[in-house]
Structures are given as C-alpha cells and as structure tokens.
C-alpha cells in the first residue's frame with residue numbers, strides 16, 4: 001500500500017515536472033519570438049535547458065532585445081548599434097552618423113521626420 005502510494009506520487013511529480021519543463025520551453029520560445037529571435041531555435045534551447053534556461057533566456061532576451069533597447073535609449077536616442085537612414089538621393093542605406101551619402105555623396109538630413 002505504502003509503496004504504491006509513493007509510486008503514484010512519483011508519477012504525479014514527474015508529470016507535473018515535465019509539464020512545467022515544456023511550459024517553460026514554449027514560454028522561452030514566445031519571449032524569443034517577441035524579441036525578433038528564432039522561435040524554433042529557442043524552443044529547442046528551452047526543451048534542452050528547462051526552467052533554468054527560461055530564466056537565462058528571459059534575462060538575455062529582455063536585456064538585449066529591441067524593446068528594452070528602445071526603452072533604455074529612447075526613440076532616436078544614442079545607441080551602440082549604428083542606425084541606418086535612407087539617402088534621399090540614391091535610396092541606399094547609410095549609417096546615421098554619416099554627413100554625406102557614402103554612395104553618391106549627397107548630404108543627408110540629420111533629422112528624420114515621421
């Protein structure tokens with residue numbers, strides 16, 4: 001009787017653990033997708049690493065993600081990632097820090113109106 005009860009609770013515990021494990025994996029993948037990362041890659045990582053992986057992925061994606069970068073630096077603010085602007089003359093992508101287009105030499109407007 002006692003042995004059967006232990007067996008049953010073990011099965012229940014493993015079932016819950018597996019559900020939590022895969023729940024974390026899918027949540028990790030969802031966070032990754034929201035941050036513009038690969039859903040399937042992070043689903044795989046989530047399945048392999050489980051809850052610790054979720055915590056790691058959540059921190060990594062939230063801290064490095066596009067959303068938090070915008071919150072930290074503000075729209076159009078300074079960041080270490082070179083932002084690209086369109087040349088008004090030849091329509092090529094040119095880093096925002098450039099004063100003139102590197103393709104046609106046309107002056108770039110410093111401020112972009114939306």
Ligand SMILES: [Zn+2]
Pocket residue numbers: 087088089090091092101102103104105106
């Ligand atoms: Zn140009």
